[in-house]
Amino acid sequence: MKRLVPLVIGGLCAAVLTPAAAADTPSATGVAVTVARFATPDAATKAYTYDPALIAPGAAVVVVATPLRRSTKALLTVYGLVPNRTYGAHAHQRPCGALPTDAGAHHQHVVDPVQPSVDPAYANPDNEIWLDFTTDDRGRAVVGTVVPWRFADRRAGSVVIHAERTATEPGKAGTAGPRLGCATVRF
Known part of the structure; x- marks a missing residue:
């Protein structure tokens, strides 16, 4: 039985499915x-x-991706991470795996013909899902974004947490250091 429960982190509240009910597949609503x-x-x-x-074993992650009329809303919640630390985070092409590279590159709505993509015309928060965050003094964070597009035939498969805030300058756009963790999400 699916149940929505309130999740309160850092004074913010979001409704999420209980872990037993979260089947990690899109619902009928997407x-x-x-x-x-x-x-x-x-x-x-x-x-x-x-x-x-x-990212210690046992730290928790919640990802919710919601299609809107002409956009997609993504919410990332973490707790149990290093306190007062900034991390980069992005939607990636494939599900997580044993190796950090298993998730592939960033999911891009319009794919850069030059890979790896470091051109700010493609590697930017409107063409990719960026969820950079800074944890509070208890290692918690809630961050959300809305991108001006919906998933079609190509879907992202995960959210990867990186060691650094995402760069935006030409030649480095979209880079955020080593991959520290990954959560499989069936966008």
Whole structure:
């Protein structure tokens, strides 16, 4: 039985499906929900930590992606991470795997013909889903974004958390350092 429960983090509240109900597949309305705890690659099923010093096993992640009329809203909630630290985060092409690179490159609505993409005309928060965040003094964060497009035949498969805030300058646009963790999301 699916149940919505309130999730309160840092004074913010969001309704999410209970972990048992979160099937990690889009609902009939197209809403995608992932609720998971990070684990090392040998034990992970939905959320992988590749750097346990910066994303400890047992830290939690919730991702909700909602199609709107002409856009997509994405919400990322984390807790149990390093306090007062900035992370980069983006939707990536494929589901998570044992290796940080298994998730592929950033999902782009309009794909840059030159890969890896570091051109700000393509690697930007309107063409990709960027969810950079800074944790509070308890290691929690809630961040959301709305992009001006909906998924069609190509869908993202995960949200990857990176070591640094996302760069925006030419030649570095979209880069955010090493991949620290990954949550599989069926956008």
